[in-house]
Amino acid sequence: MDSRKILIVDDNADIRLGMHLRLRANQYETFFAGDAFSGVAEARKHRPDLIILDLGLPAGDGFTVMERLKQVPFLAVIPIIVVSAREGLSNQKRAYDAGAKAFLQKPVNDAELLAVIRQALGEPAATKRPTLDNQGSV
Amino acid sequence: MTTPTRRTAELPAYLSHELRNSLACIQQFGSILVDGLAGELSGEQREYVGIMLENASKIRGVLDSALDGAEQPLGECPSKIERASRLET
Numbered sequence: 001m002d003s004r005k006i007l008i009v010d011d012n013a014d015i016r017l018g019m020h021l022r023l024r025a026n027q028y029e030t031f032f033a034g035d036a037f038s039g040v041a042e043a044r045k046h047r048p049d050l051i052i053l054d055l056g057l058p059a060g061d062g063f064t065v066m067e068r069l070k071q072v073p074f075l076a077v078i079p080i081i082v083v084s085a086r087e088g089l090s091n092q093k094r095a096y097d098a099g100a101k102a103f104l105q106k107p108v109n110d111a112e113l114l115a116v117i118r119q120a121l122g123e124p125a126a127t128k129r130p131t132l133d134n135q136g137s138v
Numbered sequence: 139m140t141t142p143t144r145r146t147a148e149l150p151a152y153l154s155h156e157l158r159n160s161l162a163c164i165q166q167f168g169s170i171l172v173d174g175l176a177g178e179l180s181g182e183q184r185e186y187v188g189i190m191l192e193n194a195s196k197i198r199g200v201l202d203s204a205l206d207g208a209e210q211p212l213g214e215c216p217s218k219i220e221r222a223s224r225l226e227t
Binding site: 012014015018019021022025056085086087105106107108109110 | 151154155156158159161162163164165166167169170173175176194198
């Protein structure tokens with residue numbers, strides 16, 4: 001079975017790398033964008049199965065990305081998980097109103113993030129944490 | 139023009155954003171090391187990274203407590219009762 005594709009949209013390169021390592025170890029294929037504009041462009045290009053979206057982004061913000069994705073039918077159906085360092089309550093409500101499947105406030109627990117991803121993708125819950133044995137190649 | 143009052147009010151949100159992003163990196167890469175995703179650690183190395191992670195978790199707890207509600211923009215901070223009831227629904 002092909003790997004599920006996940007687009008990570010975050011302006012922090014360290015966060016993108018950390019998520020990539022964790023997701024790759026769980027057999028996900030990852031793509032990246034560091035701003036709102038390229039977030040939409042990379043979504044069009046790769047048609048990911050899921051998007052992890054930060055809210056504070058250059059060239060717009062996460063809400064702008066969600067709004068633009070909604071305007072394109074094949075992108076509007078992609079589940080979005082918002083992972084943000086912004087204040088929780090008001091942004092959480094706004095994110096859900098904009099169509100996000102989940103809102104997680106940084107710093108995010110890896111197990112929680114993976115559980116939310118699996119749920120959004122309709123995959124069964126994991127029974128153990130990833131080890132070296134299930135790492136993909138670079 | 140940004141007034142001193144406005145700047146003071148926005149400080150918690152700014153601090154929260156910056157600290158949460160840095161903490162996220164510490165926790166992410168610490169757990170990557172502990173889980174052996176960058177190669178197996180010795181028992182001692184694993185213990186030390188574990189100590190780092192525990193302390194990062196403590197900082198997060200302090201951050202959550204200290205900035206609870208204070209990081210909301212002016213005029214958007216609900217009372218504790220409102221916040222609790224929203225979380226329960």
